[in-house]
Amino acid sequence: MSFIKITEQPSLYDDLENKSVDELLTDINREDQKVALAVEKAIPQIEKLVSQIIPRMQQGGRIFYMGAGTSGRLGVLDASEIPPTFGMPNTLVIGLIAGGDKALRNPVEKAEDDMEAGWKELQAYDINEKDTVIGIAASGTTPYVIGALREARKHGILTASISSNPDSPLSQEADIAIEIIVGPEFVTGSSRMKSGTGQKMVLNMITTSTMIKLGRVKGNRMVNMQLSNAKLVDRGTRMIMDELGLDYEQAQRLLLLHGSVKKAVDAYKADR
Template structure:
């Protein structure tokens, strides 16, 4: 029996072009409310994956995302946000998209259909058994991703998949399958909608919880964020003011001197202990 794609099934709504604007927006929102529920059901699988990732990253491992189209863009987006948010090198969470950087803005014909391309791109990074490969595909049928997972798993590398169809071919190639089943899209087959939202939520959960467990958050604050603009300098300054009971200028001086909230606070405490 052929694999059935819920993501390609007919919308629950008809005559979209005849709806009022308010009806369109309300029905899209009604469908979006199903996404968080679907993701919630996958928390045990996400937990299993993150626990394994943290163990590996403590040994120098990395996360590799692979996807095509919207899924690939979401992986690249999530990876690109880790260095500024948590002060991590951009070599630890890496997003690969079928067709390369060109595909971030424009479709690249047949890029996702090459079964071996994904693995060849991973080999260029000297991938090893401390690493984790996460395939992202709403359909769960993308050859670029399936081939990469198959090759990685055969070599003892941890693999995971994020798709919105149950028991997909991609999931069958993964050690840990995450499958938020969000149902048919509002516009039939437009997986940039609910499926994309579900994938974005899952990727946020994976990297955010990983960074917390790796000590990149203190309390509820991004104490390792990069100071790339005045807003972030101000935010970091106020974190230090609150933590150390300093005035604004003292806190800002300390922040700019040490480059991060964490380093500023740690340095302050070290100096205080030396003077006791």
């Protein structure tokens, strides 16, 4: 039986150019509401993945995202948000996109069609069995991603896939296949829409839950966030005020002295 791409099936809506702006927005929103439900169905697979990532990262392992186009950009985006949010080095969650950083802003022709490029890029990072490679491709057919997962798996590295088509070629290459079946896109084939939204949700779930279990969150707060702007310094100051019962000036002085909420609180308590 031939592989059918749900992501390429005709939209449930037609004559889009004749719809009012209100109708367009309402219909897009109606479709978007299906995404969270599709992600919910994949929670068992996401849990399986996160449960295997945590012990690997505790031993110094890393997460590598591999993708092309929208999928690649979302992987790079999630990876780039880990250092400021959780105070982790930028070497622990790494996003690789077909065509390199240039492809973040401009399409690079045929880059995603190179079956060998992804694995070559991973080798440059001295990838090993403590690491995890997560391939992202709405279609589930992107050669750049498939090739990377195939080789990684051959080398005993944990692999996972995130796609929007069931039983795709990409799923066949992954130890853990996460399939977010969101249905046809509002604009036929435009997987930057529901598929992209679903991918972003899953990536948030993977890294956020992993970072929490690695001790980068206390209670419900980002106690290891980087103090990279005034807003974050203010947020950290208020966290310390709540935790230690200090006034604003005392809390801010302590925060700036130690560089993070966690270090500031630990140091203050150690002196008592």
